[in-house]
Amino acid sequence: MANVASTTASAGSELTARALREAVFAGLITLGLFVLFVGLKTDQNIRNELILTQRWGLLATFIIVAMVGRFLMVAYAQPWLAQRKATKAAAAEVVKEEGFFSRNFSKIAIAALVLYPPVIVALFGVQGSLKWVDNFGIQILIYVMLAWGLNIVVGLAGLLDLGYVAFYAVGAYSYALLSSYFGLSFWVLLPVAGLLAACWGVILGFPVLRLRGDYLAIVTLAFGEIIRLVLINWTEVTKGTFGVSGIAKATLFGIKFDASKDGFAALMGLPISSAYYKIFLFYLALALCMITAFVTIRLRRMPIGRAWEALREDEIACRSLGINTVTTKLTAFATGAMFGGFAGSFFAVRQGFVSPESFVFLESAVILAIVVLGGMGSLTGIAIAAIVMIGGTEILRELTFLKMIFGPNFTPELYRMLIFGLAMVVVMVWKPRGFVGSREPTAFLHKRKAVSGSFTKEGHG
Amino acid sequence: MTFETSTMTKDPILKVEHLSMRFGGLMAINDFSFEAARGDITALIGPNGAGKTTVFNCITGFYKPTMGMITLRQRSGKEYLLERLPDFEITKQAKVARTFQNIRMFSGLTVLENLLVAQHNKLMQASGYTLLGLFGFPAYRQASKESIELARHWLEKASLIDRADDPAGDLPYGAQRRLEIARAMCTGPELLCLDEPAAGLNPRESLALNQLLQEIRRDTGTSILLIEHDMSVVMEISDHVVVLEYGQKISDGNPDFVKHDPKVIAAYLGVEDEEVEEVIEEIEEIESEQGGINP
Numbered sequence: 001m002a003n004v005a006s007t008t009a010s011a012g013s014e015l016t017a018r019a020l021r022e023a024v025f026a027g028l029i030t031l032g033l034f035v036l037f038v039g040l041k042t043d044q045n046i047r048n049e050l051i052l053t054q055r056w057g058l059l060a061t062f063i064i065v066a067m068v069g070r071f072l073m074v075a076y077a078q079p080w081l082a083q084r085k086a087t088k089a090a091a092a093e094v095v096k097e098e099g100f101f102s103r104n105f106s107k108i109a110i111a112a113l114v115l116y117p118p119v120i121v122a123l124f125g126v127q128g129s130l131k132w133v134d135n136f137g138i139q140i141l142i143y144v145m146l147a148w149g150l151n152i153v154v155g156l157a158g159l160l161d162l163g164y165v166a167f168y169a170v171g172a173y174s175y176a177l178l179s180s181y182f183g184l185s186f187w188v189l190l191p192v193a194g195l196l197a198a199c200w201g202v203i204l205g206f207p208v209l210r211l212r213g214d215y216l217a218i219v220t221l222a223f224g225e226i227i228r229l230v231l232i233n234w235t236e237v238t239k240g241t242f243g244v245s246g247i248a249k250a251t252l253f254g255i256k257f258d259a260s261k262d263g264f265a266a267l268m269g270l271p272i273s274s275a276y277y278k279i280f281l282f283y284l285a286l287a288l289c290m291i292t293a294f295v296t297i298r299l300r301r302m303p304i305g306r307a308w309e310a311l312r313e314d315e316i317a318c319r320s321l322g323i324n325t326v327t328t329k330l331t332a333f334a335t336g337a338m339f340g341g342f343a344g345s346f347f348a349v350r351q352g353f354v355s356p357e358s359f360v361f362l363e364s365a366v367i368l369a370i371v372v373l374g375g376m377g378s379l380t381g382i383a384i385a386a387i388v389m390i391g392g393t394e395i396l397r398e399l400t401f402l403k404m405i406f407g408p409n410f411t412p413e414l415y416r417m418l419i420f421g422l423a424m425v426v427v428m429v430w431k432p433r434g435f436v437g438s439r440e441p442t443a444f445l446h447k448r449k450a451v452s453g454s455f456t457k458e459g460h461g
Numbered sequence: 462m463t464f465e466t467s468t469m470t471k472d473p474i475l476k477v478e479h480l481s482m483r484f485g486g487l488m489a490i491n492d493f494s495f496e497a498a499r500g501d502i503t504a505l506i507g508p509n510g511a512g513k514t515t516v517f518n519c520i521t522g523f524y525k526p527t528m529g530m531i532t533l534r535q536r537s538g539k540e541y542l543l544e545r546l547p548d549f550e551i552t553k554q555a556k557v558a559r560t561f562q563n564i565r566m567f568s569g570l571t572v573l574e575n576l577l578v579a580q581h582n583k584l585m586q587a588s589g590y591t592l593l594g595l596f597g598f599p600a601y602r603q604a605s606k607e608s609i610e611l612a613r614h615w616l617e618k619a620s621l622i623d624r625a626d627d628p629a630g631d632l633p634y635g636a637q638r639r640l641e642i643a644r645a646m647c648t649g650p651e652l653l654c655l656d657e658p659a660a661g662l663n664p665r666e667s668l669a670l671n672q673l674l675q676e677i678r679r680d681t682g683t684s685i686l687l688i689e690h691d692m693s694v695v696m697e698i699s700d701h702v703v704v705l706e707y708g709q710k711i712s713d714g715n716p717d718f719v720k721h722d723p724k725v726i727a728a729y730l731g732v733e734d735e736e737v738e739e740v741i742e743e744i745e746e747i748e749s750e751q752g753g754i755n756p
Binding site for chain 1: 521523548549550551552553558559561565566567568569570571573574577578579580581582584585588591595601609613616622625626627628629630631644645648
């Protein structure tokens with residue numbers, strides 16, 4: 001007995017020693033990496049001279065974080081993971097009956113979203129709900145809609161599109177320009193914006209039909225930039241970088257959301273607040289999202305949706321089965337672009353202002369990241385990814401306690417992209433196929449079984 | 462000439478005339494002509510690199526031939542010039558389906574979905590090019606049910622019914638071969654082109670394949686054109702064999718005739734350079750004999 005105890009004790013001290021050793025190594029590497037980036041900083045003083053500021057305290061913080069992290073990882077996290085893996089392997093595989101929650105996940109999620117504004121209003125008051133409904137609710141829903149639209153092109157048809165934000169811009173500018181030049185209402189222009197974006201989808205689709213993979217990605221990237229540059233330089237119509245401002249708000253059956261006598265607040269006998277408009281927009285965004293999801297789910301069960309997925313799997317086999325791959329690709333581009341257009345016109349009506357700055361490449365990258373992170377083709381996974389990515393960056397603004405660790409000059413928003421990238425790397429290592437890696441079959445004979453992600457292909461462009 | 466007599470079939474479904482295909486300086490197929498009779502199993506054989514798959518790719522539109530004419534005559538009497546149609550129209554209109562030498566499955570779709578994709582054109586029409594189906598019109602629901610029934614029929618024929626809901630990529634090799642044939646049959650073809658269907662199969666699977674092909678011909682009257690290296694398959698099931706070497710036809714006739722054709726034997730076994738003269742003499746001798754025998 002004593003023998004056993006001593007061996008475990010010696011194993012424990014050995015582990016601690018190893019963890020300490022690795023922590024020192026990690027600290028040295030961090031020192032090497034960050035000594036010039038963080039430790040020294042060049043600044044200009046009042047006489048325009050370049051001076052070197054030394055920030056050893058901040059550098060020390062970085063090193064300590066790395067060392068402590070590595071120590072905890074080696075000493076505690078790794079043995080725990082190994083143990084868990086061993087117990088999991090030892091336990092007999094039990095086929096788990098799907099729980100009530102996972103079976104009705106989408107219904108519960110929709111109910112939660114519908115109840116979200118009233119709950120927030122009850123918790124924070126009408127004025128306090130503004131931030132939560134607008135920054136979190138609407139912002140996330142716009143990205144969900146965009147990502148679901150891009151999912152048709154990238155996730156289902158397997159065509160890598162890096163310029164998706166172009167269709168978002170077409171939708172936003174269609175509404176902004178047509179409403180300010182012709183005074184048309186939002187409800188007329190919403191479908192018009194979708195159709196115009198779909199047209200541009202086809203226009204982009206034609207020249208890139210022969211391209212695959214990397215080449216397709218580059219051309220779509222260029223297309224996104226072309227649209228943005230046109231918006232910047234066509235100043236007579238788009239007002240260039242100044243953007244279009246004073247875009248008309250949406251109305252609810254003709255009722256305006258303003259402070260006038262027949263506005264929404266006055267009619268309902270409520271105190272005047274901009275929160276009602278935001279709540280209305282939240283439900284509008286939710287409805288648009290639901291339409292996108294409904295159409296996508298329906299299309300997947302139709303021949304065109306199956307043809308998209310077949311195209312992702314093998315284009316030559318598609319042609320050998322009599323499928324016209326040209327029209328199939330074009331419909332994928334057009335349908336995806338149409339949802340981008342809807343999202344764009346909603347964006348314009350929500351902001352009341354559009355400028356080319358909202359449609360930079362970074363937006364395309366974020367939308368694509370959401371699709372990849374969520375699991376290509378899966379609506380649920382993509383919605384979760386949008387909440388994590390967009391909600392996460394918004395949350396960063398709220399994390400004031402970080403200032404206590406990194407000093408009062410630390411602004412978490414500036415580290416947004418760093419954390420973003422880090423989170424993506426972690427998720428991709430942990431779940432290489434995204435949050436939901438499996439695929440729901442569209443038809444079944446005996447039993448619906450999810451198709452594991454290892455069989456599906458990503459498409460070749 | 463024996464060639465002329467043996468190619469004069471009464472009701473040809475496919476007529477290939479003076480087909481040539483050039484890749485840069487390489488003449489992959491040189492003035493190749495043959496006919497496949499309706500309801501027959503026609504085998505296209507030859508040593509590696511003889512140009513068999515190139516002929517297939519020309520027939521199914523994946524290559525545009527440099528020269529020549531490929532005519533497909535349907536049961537209804539309608540004729541299509543295949544060299545003028547784009548590849549997907551050859552399946553859609555001319556009703557020619559094909560499989561591939563290296564299997565091309567939609568591995569991420571289930572076995573059933575693979576067969577539903579094959580019925581794309583029929584379902585597209587039934588769904589009013591997606592618009593009617595999107596709003597749940599009953600015509601599409603009916604067509605969708607029928608398409609699943611057709612898929613079930615072919616899954617039973619290919620003995621894959623138990624695996625209908627598994628991903629196609631999860632099937633063993635032999636089953637994937639059968640699935641590819643079942644998928645091609647779901648397009649409702651008049652001519653089925655199989656590129657080495659027995660490659661990599663064990664003897665039992667090979668036997669099952671023979672039965673499947675014969676059943677297809679018996680039940681649906683589909684004509685079959687196949688490339689094959691496995692002589693047991695070729696000799697047992699084909700009605701008509703065409704032999705290709707270096708892009709040229711060297712023999713054409715029933716399996717027995719081809720099996721004993723010295724040119725074919727020479728092509729398959731190979732002869733020494735100094736023996737070539739000898740073999741040619743021998744061939745000419747036999748040809749003159751057979752000119753009398755063969756009607």
